[in-house]
Amino acid sequence: MFRDASAKASTALLGDAPGVVSKGAALTVEVVTDISSVEAEQWDALAGDDNPFVEHAFLQALEESRCVGDDSGWLPLHLTLRDCSGALAGAMPLYLKTDSYGEYIFDWSWADAAMRGGIAYYPKLVSAVPFTPATGPRVLARDDDHELVAQALFRAAADLERRLGCSSTHVLFCSPEEQRLAAEGGFLSRVTTQFHWQNDGYESFDDFLATFRSQNRKAVRRERRKAREAGLRIEVLRGDELGDHQWESLYAFYRDTTTRKWGQPYLNRRFFELLRERLAERVVASLAHDGERCVAGALCMHKGAHLYGRYWGCVESYDMLHFELCYYRPIELCIARGWSRFDAGAQGGHKYHRGFRPVLTWSAHRLVSPELHDAVGRYLVHERAAVRAHCEQLRDERPCRSVRERT
Numbered sequence: 001m002f003r004d005a006s007a008k009a010s011t012a013l014l015g016d017a018p019g020v021v022s023k024g025a026a027l028t029v030e031v032v033t034d035i036s037s038v039e040a041e042q043w044d045a046l047a048g049d050d051n052p053f054v055e056h057a058f059l060q061a062l063e064e065s066r067c068v069g070d071d072s073g074w075l076p077l078h079l080t081l082r083d084c085s086g087a088l089a090g091a092m093p094l095y096l097k098t099d100s101y102g103e104y105i106f107d108w109s110w111a112d113a114a115m116r117g118g119i120a121y122y123p124k125l126v127s128a129v130p131f132t133p134a135t136g137p138r139v140l141a142r143d144d145d146h147e148l149v150a151q152a153l154f155r156a157a158a159d160l161e162r163r164l165g166c167s168s169t170h171v172l173f174c175s176p177e178e179q180r181l182a183a184e185g186g187f188l189s190r191v192t193t194q195f196h197w198q199n200d201g202y203e204s205f206d207d208f209l210a211t212f213r214s215q216n217r218k219a220v221r222r223e224r225r226k227a228r229e230a231g232l233r234i235e236v237l238r239g240d241e242l243g244d245h246q247w248e249s250l251y252a253f254y255r256d257t258t259t260r261k262w263g264q265p266y267l268n269r270r271f272f273e274l275l276r277e278r279l280a281e282r283v284v285a286s287l288a289h290d291g292e293r294c295v296a297g298a299l300c301m302h303k304g305a306h307l308y309g310r311y312w313g314c315v316e317s318y319d320m321l322h323f324e325l326c327y328y329r330p331i332e333l334c335i336a337r338g339w340s341r342f343d344a345g346a347q348g349g350h351k352y353h354r355g356f357r358p359v360l361t362w363s364a365h366r367l368v369s370p371e372l373h374d375a376v377g378r379y380l381v382h383e384r385a386a387v388r389a390h391c392e393q394l395r396d397e398r399p400c401r402s403v404r405e406r407t
């Protein structure tokens with residue numbers, strides 16, 4: 001099925017010119033199967049200030065390392081919007097999917113329902129960053145053009161969906177504004193939740209801890225003390241400060257963790273090499289050393305005022321070291337640098353008791369089958385209510401007080 005869909009994508013694109021989806025008086029939408037054919041400077045000028053994952057170099061590293069493409073289940077079909085001068089006015093990272101792996105907004109039950117109803121659920125179109133459950137722009141455009149560009153790209157995605165015979169289009173971990181604009185075009189709105197740390201102007205980690213209720217504050221201090229008692233040397237370094245051994249260790253940690261948890265890692269050694277070559281300034285690593293040996297590490301990505309936790313691993317078990325490297329050291333760094341938000345990734349009920357707040361995450365979904373679209377829509381009404389109620393309950397029981405409560 002994947003090869004059939006790939007052939008369609010390469011031979012059945014719209015318009016007179018190869019890859020052109022539609023032409024208007026002033027704008028041209030194209031499908032791009034290789035992001036290296038798009039000018040990196042123009043793409044990044046539209047990518048925003050705080051999300052490293054939609055940058056040209058990150059998406060190109062996924063393609064060049066073959067983590068996407070081929071038989072990965074992610075075929076790049078990015079949409080670009082150009083003005084009459086040929087300059088890039090908008091873009092949307094977009095992929096043809098033949099499964100639902102690596103998305104983190106789970107629709108396996110929808111696929112199962114489709115199969116039982118005799119509806120082919122794959123292939124589908126997905127606008128997301130592969131293997132990256134981080135909220136960020138999915139429509140790349142200048143602020144003053146964002147709504148117009150979003151409407152044009154959503155229409156182009158619908159056109160591509162129809163011509164490739166896809167079951168659906170999904171826009172994952174988008175902004176609330178993008179979800180609203182997608183809903184105006186017939187998409188269903190889905191709300192899920194994550195746990196993020198937010199900087200309320202703390203002057204130090206102790207200042208942050210002072211917001212905790214007594215029991216939770218003692219628990220965090222106990223965890224940090226246990227991590228120190230291991231006698232390891234812990235340091236936080238930028239990517240360009242890491243040596244060969246440390247980079248190799250970060251890749252080994254990632255392989256070990258993903259193999260044990262999911263059976264197969266999504267990223268390969270070549271991706272980590274490209275990350276070092278082209279995006280080292282975006283990388284922040286919390287590392288623990290036993291002598292000269294690197295025994296544990298957490299890799300984060302940074303841009304603007306936001307930090308994102310991505311990969312963690314260790315070669316031996318150390319009490320509470322995971323929390324120290326993945327949460328407390330990055331929080332200290334955010335406070336020291338004045339960064340406003342730390343998104344430590346998917347899942348995370350355990351994050352809540354360590355000062356992370358529940359936040360809503362957004363996605364949009366359009367299904368071609370009217371029966372499946374209506375059934376999913378009814379389900380999402382109940383799911384949204386449950387998610388919002390759960391977030392409200394957590395906020396009422398939160399282990400930390402807000403700035404307003406402390407003043």
